[in-house]
Amino acid sequence: MTAGAALFTLGLAVLFGANPTAIKFGLRYLHPLQIGSARFLLAGCALLAWALVSRRRVLPARSEVLPLVLLGALFVATIATTNVGQDHTSVAHTVVILTTFPIWTAVLSHLFVSGDRIGRAQVVGIVISYAGVIVTFGPGLAKGGSQLHGDLLIFVSSFLLGGSQVLISILSQRIELAKIVLTQAFTAGILLFLVSVPIEGTDYEFAWPLVWSLLYQGVLIGGFAFIANAWLLKTYPPSRISVIYSSQPLFGILSSWVVLGEDLHSEVIFGVLLVSLGILIVQEVWSVFLRDRGRVTA
8 A cells, every 4th residue: 555545544544543433433323224214315415415416326237236235234233233233332342343344354365365364364353353352352251241232243244344345345346336335325324224213213312412423423423424435445455554554442432532532441442452463474574564664675
């Protein structure tokens, strides 16, 4: 990756890292599936406007329908498990556990993306990273109940998100970006709404903080950041992008502390360190650094 692309990816990491805080804030006023639906209907409108202004094709060809349906279903499951899980656990736990998705990205990319392989060192990194998850799970395992259920759902969401990253990388080689992001947004928005009505009802509490929360999640993250992320996945190997995304826990925990006043417990800090170290090992950051340094020296 170029230096400019790396800095741009870091900016996305800041936005994505603070997103769980925005979701948790919105859960004060809406139910989990409701907030997911509202978020992605807004995102869909923003993405559709972008697609029309840039004159991109939005209707899939017959051969593209099945893979896009698969991607949409995977994305809906990811958002549902994230929002429901986060309703039962803290932002800090969400951030630490969800951030392990680059590990799943690396593993699945090894299996399905040509030339993106993992070796013995990466296996060590995976073990270290998931040691951080176990540390974070500690209080929930001891207490049981709601927090443990929330942590487990976030863990499932992490796996699904890793799978989504790899699938986007594969599909973006033969399907236009606009079709991919629009499928994700409108599938999530519509299906989550249809499921939320019989389960959660239609009651909600209006407040301006909720509006700002939804605009952050829907327009800034679901619109701009999703377009940018899909472009990065099309342009660069998923594993290289995941290296920079490993900084998300730091920004997520800081935002939860500043905005929500959550305490920074020792198991969360230790868990973040282990997860981040594991991700850096998996992505072979040292080899990338040495290679780039050698190019500069040459």
